[in-house]
Amino acid sequence: MLFNSLEYFVFLPLVFFLYWKVLGNKLTGQNILLLVSSYVFYGWWDWRFLLLILASTLVDFYAGQRIGRAIQGSRTAQRWLWVSILFNIGMLGFFKYFNFFIGSFIDSLDVIGYKVQSIWTLNIILPVGISFYTFQTLSYSLDIYRGKVKPTRNFIDFAAFVSFFPQLVAGPIERSSHLLPQIEKPRKFSYNNSADGLKLLLYGLLKKVVIADSLAPIVDDIFTNHLSYSPAILLMGAVFFGFQIYGDFSGYSDMAIGTAKLFGIELRSNFRFPYFSRNIGEFWRRWHISLSTWFRDYLYIPLGGSRVAKPKALRNIFIIFLVSGLWHGANWTFLVWGGIHAFLFVPLFVLGANRKYKGKHLGEGRILPGIRESLAVLVTFIMVSLSWIFFRAESLSAAWNYFKGLFSTWEFPAYLHPQGYRMSDYFILLLVFLTYEYRIRFNERDPFPFKTGTIRFISYALMVFALLLFYDSGTDRSFIYFQF
């Protein structure tokens, strides 16, 4: 079920009503409802996916119990942790990476002269959101092993934690230490919380429908026919994809956080205006935060992080970026994308500038940012946009050709929208969107930070109007991150 579908606009109020009006004071009832509605939400794609999530839930619930009962750091605890890791990574590996590794192995044999007919590649459907919930359940076992959380004894609570529908298929990736206690504790209806949730839902929907979906046909066209376009148009395609993926993914995250708020649950932030970053280090503190912090806590720090000798620290940086790239998909393009970011991050790390802007907002205390800050934002944005070419391209050769195209003779021919729409609409749209994002840049959880109610209300109305202006009846676009 998509957040931007009619089904969801029937489903959500129904669950909301049952949750607060019918089961208002009954915690167990509320959690059972959350679990059932989460399974309905997920099974809406394909009921067979439910078997996987159920298996993951059962294994991690049991492994968690056993790790919790064992002495911390003991062999028994270790054994059960490995059961959880192997099961989750094995499931992810099979459904997401099996064909990739087999295919790459066959290709490498081909390079050294051995022709092998593939009989091993399988016709596997990638279950929606598998990368997200396997990481979530994995963090549960790891946290119990490290003694950070105690295993829950309530299966319903745990199953609701694993499958909590607002963030099940595309995050934010939650930690058991953050989400599970909220599910275990009684929740009270709060008007302010619900109102904030609705505001995030509206803003997220706007990012998805107005920004991401309206740019999608242009991006698809330019990336598909990149060989026939001039450098200026190719650059526009890369920049537009940057906005498309931001609108799509951060829009989803906003809607997830907003929906969770309606049920009295706070999810972690996933995006903090990443395109206002002044260097790559800052970008990664603002982009897909729940994934980067997951890798930081469960991979980078256990490897020694930055508190080891410089060469080892650099190795750790490359590992985390490459694994992060591979997490996105079974394709060399994602690996290269991760590698590019590692190369962009390393100079900052060596110079000690990777934490330079931590906790500081762009243009803080001023209306507009300074020239140096603006230039830093622009350079970072261009670097990120160019790296998106590898993320979006179908293959390495397509990405390489796209890149080469950018450095051919510069011409400025007019670009015609594939469906014939006015292109000026999209440039105006992006300008207005960036200006608005800049205005609200201090708090990603409050997209309407206006003091007067009238201005807030006008903003709601204009956003609904924008939704209609850019609504496309012909497409029911899914979210890009569902494929990961």
Added chain:
Amino acid sequence: MERLLIKILFYGALILFILEGLVRVFHLHKGTPERMIDDRGVEKWVPGQSGYIATGNRRQNFAEYRINNFGYNSYREFAPTEDGYEIALIGDSFIEGFHQDYDNSIGKKIEDSLPGVEVYEFGYAGYDLADELHLISAYPELFDKIDQIVIFLQYPDDLLRGSFKISKERLKLQEGTYALLKKSKLLVYLQNIRFLGNMTGKLNSWKSNLFRQGGGEEKRDQNKEQRLGDLTLHNFKSLLTDPGLKTKKISFLVDRKSFPDQFMSYLEKEGISTIDYGEALEFQQTPVTLIYDMHWNDQGRKVIAEELISFIRVHYGILAENGDILKMK
């Protein structure tokens, strides 16, 4: 929770009110004129109306219309004379041309290329051959003076009726509940951008899934094309039985490929002229239709006009050396 619900309802109503205003201010709604059936049983637009018709979410197409005294969208009045050379172009929404400024129609393009020729466009969305022939029969004093009649047939669907009967189906769209709903420009706009259509379509599909309505796939009918051919031919013959019509110089503007072979062969056998525009449109480099629907854009209308011009020149005109029409045959 009640407070939240009340606020949602209150804000929701207020937002709808503002949207209604915005749609009106920016003229995003379609704004179709009023319809009527005249005392001779011809359905047309109420004469004397003018305004604009918008298409698309962001007014991607915006065109001015002017309904003349006869009830059709045209820059000119219909006043044929014995001495003049007039062509009647009769058809559905493609000829009606609410997708273009009324003074940039197919007829105007023909007139600009063939000085001395007047083109009367009798276009009305939804017209089929029965409506079109009824119009000709209902106004003999007008069509007797008109020299050539070109009838646009788009699909075999235009021949699904074998006789004319006044239908008030389209008029219902401006009566009762529809008339009330039409007063809200926001609703008209939502209908135009297919927002409402998508919603109702999805609700209907849920309903049919829930109650298992209509299940089972439609059986493949191998003889469907043959039967359609027979039907269109039968209807065509029965519609043209009026002896008055046979004396008129009627030609048909068609895309050959869209019609059954037996129908096209019959026209040829009977010596009825046809103008096939299909290939000319197909081989255009630039798009010939609008963004939102399949109606011809300016380029499409230009191509159709050119096809009609060459047809007129070849079949009815005595050409001067420079290609101008000297005199009509």
